[in-house]
Amino acid sequence: MTTSNPIAATAVPGVPTAQYNHSIGYLRAFIVILVVAHHSALAYHQFAPPPSASLVAQPRWWEAFPVVDAQRWSGFSLIVGFNDIFFMSLMFFLSGLFVWHGLQKKGSTKFLRDRLLRLGIPFIVATAVLAPLAYYPAYLQTAGHAGIAGFWRQWLSLGQWPAGPAWFVWVLLVFDCIAALSFALAPRWGETLGRITSGAYRRPAAFFALLAAISAIAYIPMALRFTAVDWVSFGPFTFQASRILHYLAYFLIAVGVGAWGVNRGLLAPDGKLARRWPLWATAALVLFGLASAVFVVAVTSHAQSQGWAIARDAGFVLSCAASSFAFLALFIRFASSRSLLFGSLSANSYGIYLFHYAFVSWLQYALLPASFPAVAKFAVVFLGALALSWSTTAAIRRIPSVARVV
Numbered sequence: 001m002t003t004s005n006p007i008a009a010t011a012v013p014g015v016p017t018a019q020y021n022h023s024i025g026y027l028r029a030f031i032v033i034l035v036v037a038h039h040s041a042l043a044y045h046q047f048a049p050p051p052s053a054s055l056v057a058q059p060r061w062w063e064a065f066p067v068v069d070a071q072r073w074s075g076f077s078l079i080v081g082f083n084d085i086f087f088m089s090l091m092f093f094l095s096g097l098f099v100w101h102g103l104q105k106k107g108s109t110k111f112l113r114d115r116l117l118r119l120g121i122p123f124i125v126a127t128a129v130l131a132p133l134a135y136y137p138a139y140l141q142t143a144g145h146a147g148i149a150g151f152w153r154q155w156l157s158l159g160q161w162p163a164g165p166a167w168f169v170w171v172l173l174v175f176d177c178i179a180a181l182s183f184a185l186a187p188r189w190g191e192t193l194g195r196i197t198s199g200a201y202r203r204p205a206a207f208f209a210l211l212a213a214i215s216a217i218a219y220i221p222m223a224l225r226f227t228a229v230d231w232v233s234f235g236p237f238t239f240q241a242s243r244i245l246h247y248l249a250y251f252l253i254a255v256g257v258g259a260w261g262v263n264r265g266l267l268a269p270d271g272k273l274a275r276r277w278p279l280w281a282t283a284a285l286v287l288f289g290l291a292s293a294v295f296v297v298a299v300t301s302h303a304q305s306q307g308w309a310i311a312r313d314a315g316f317v318l319s320c321a322a323s324s325f326a327f328l329a330l331f332i333r334f335a336s337s338r339s340l341l342f343g344s345l346s347a348n349s350y351g352i353y354l355f356h357y358a359f360v361s362w363l364q365y366a367l368l369p370a371s372f373p374a375v376a377k378f379a380v381v382f383l384g385a386l387a388l389s390w391s392t393t394a395a396i397r398r399i400p401s402v403a404r405v406v
Contacts, residue, residue: 021262022338023269027331028094029346031087033386035165036356038083040382041076043069043364044374051141055154062138063162067364071374082288085316086323088168089215092247093324095172096254097262099179100190108184112177118405119173126166126354127236134164134358137365161236164357171239175251193256201257201265204273204280204325211253212321216314219246223313224306246317250324267328269336277329284319284326291315344394351393351406352386359385 042048048068049061103111132155139151163170182189200207219242226241257266266273273280294308294315302308335342345352363381370377397403 021267023332023335024094024097024262024267025346026335026339026342027327028091029342029349030327030331031091031094032349032353033345034083034087035353036360036386036389037382038080038087039165039357039360040364040385041080041378043067043381044072044076044378045080046072046074046077048072052138054142055135055139055151056157060158062135062141063164066135066138066361067141067368069364069368069374069377071372071377073374073378076374076378078292081292082323085288085291086320086327088243089247089250089320090324090327091168092172092175093250093254096175096179096251097258097267099176099255100194100259103180103183103190108180111183112180115173115176115180119169119176121405122350122354123163123166123169123173123236126169127161127163130354130358131162131164131166131236134361135162137361140365160233160238162233163236163238165353166236167238168353170237171244171247172251175248178248179252179255190255190259193252194258194260197253197256198260198265201260202272204266204271204276204329207266208321208325211250211324212317214253215246215249215321216317218249219243219317220310220313222246223316224309246320267332269332271332273325273329274333277326277333280322280326280329284323287315287319287322291319345390348390348393348397351397352389354406355389355392356385359388 042065045065048065049059051068052060052062055062102114106114132151135155136148136151139145139154145151179190186192197207197210200210222245223242228240228242230241231238232241261267263269265271268274291312292315295312298305298308298312360381363384364377367377367380393406397406
C-alpha cells in the first residue's frame with residue numbers, strides 16, 4: 001500500500017499518510033460500509049413514508065428515502081437507529097485525527113489548497129451529477145412522472161439542490177477551514193489541546209466522560225431548539241441543525257488526539273481502550289438500549305416534557321460516545337495488521353462513499369416489482385451497491401488525475 005494519498009489526512013478513508021494507522025484506516029473503511037448498509041436499508045424501514053406525490057410536495061421525505069418499497073422488516077429500525085446515533089460522529093472524529101499532522105507538514109495555505117482540491121471537486125461532481133442521478137428513481141415513483149424533462153422542471157423548482165450524502169464532504173471542508181484558520185492564528189493550539197487532555201488518554205473512562213460532557217454542551221441545547229428532521233439548506237449546502245456543533249466537537253477533539261499521537265495514549269495498540277474492548281462493546285449495546293427506551297417514552301408519553309427531552313438528548317450523547325469507543329477499541333485491538341481486502345477497501349472507500357447512493361437507489365427501484373422479502377432485497381441492494389461503487393472507484397482511480405483527488 002502506498003503512503004502518498006492525501007485524502008487520508010482529513011476525509012473519508014484513503015491510502016495511508018506518513019502517520020498511517022492501519023486500525024484507524026480500516027475503521028474508516030468499515031464506517032463507509034455501514035453508510036452503504038444504512039442507505040440500503042431505508043427503503044425497507046418499518047416507518048418509511050409513502051412515495052411523494054411530486055418532488056416539490058411537502059414534506060420532502062424522498063430526500064432521505066429516495067425509494068420506498070412495500071416490503072418491510074421491523075429489524076431495520078434497530079439497525080438504522082443504531083447507525084444513526086454514532087456513525088457520522090465517528091466519521092468526523094476519524095477525519096480529525098490526521099489534521100494536525102497535515103497542518104504542521106504543509107502549513108495553512110497549502111493544507112487548504114489540498115482540501116479544496118480533494119474535497120471541493122468531489123463535492124461539485126457529487127452534487128451536480130451523482131445526486132440528481134440518485135434521486136431520479138424518487139421521481140419515477142411519483143404520480144404522473146413525465147420523463148427526464150419533467151424531472152428537471154421539478155428539480156429546478158425545489159428552491160435548493162439536494163446533495164445527498166455529499167453533505168458530509170462540504171461540512172468536513174468547513175471544519176478543515178476552521179482548523180486551518182485556527183492554526184494560522186495560534187500555531188500551537190492543537191498541541192495545547194492535546195496536552196490539556198493528555199491525562200485522559202491513558203484513562204479511557206475519563207476521556208469518555210470528557211467527550212460526552214463536551215458533546216452534551218454542544219448538542220443538547222441545539223436538540224432542544226431543532227428536531228432531528230430540521231436540516232438547514234442553501235443551494236447544495238445542507239446540514240442537520242441539531243447536530244452540527246456536536247460534529248464539530250468530535251472533529252476538534254480528534255485534532256487534539258491526533259496532535260498528541262495516533263499511536264499512543266488513547267489509541268495505543270496495547271492501551272487500556274484496546275485491552276478492554278469487551279467492556280466498551282457491552283457499554284455500547286447497553287447505552288443504545290437505554291437511549292432507545294428513553295427516546296420511545298419521550299416521544300410517545302412525554303412529548304411536551306422538557307425534562308424527558310433532555311433525557312432523550314443525553315441518551316443520544318452517551319450512546320454515541322460509547323459506540324464510538326467500542327468500534328475504536330475493536331479495530332485497534334483486532335485490525336492492526338495489513339490486509340489485502342481491507343487495504344483495497346480503504347484505498348477506494350472515499351469513492352465508494354461518493355458513488356454508492358446512486359447505485360443504492362437504482363437497485364432499490366429495480367427490485368420494486370420483485371416479491372421476495374425485505375431482508376433479501378436489502379442483501380441484493382447492499383452487496384450490489386458496495387460491489388459496483390467499489391469497482392467503479394477502483395477503475396477510475398487508474399486515471400492519474402482522478403487518483404490524485406479520489
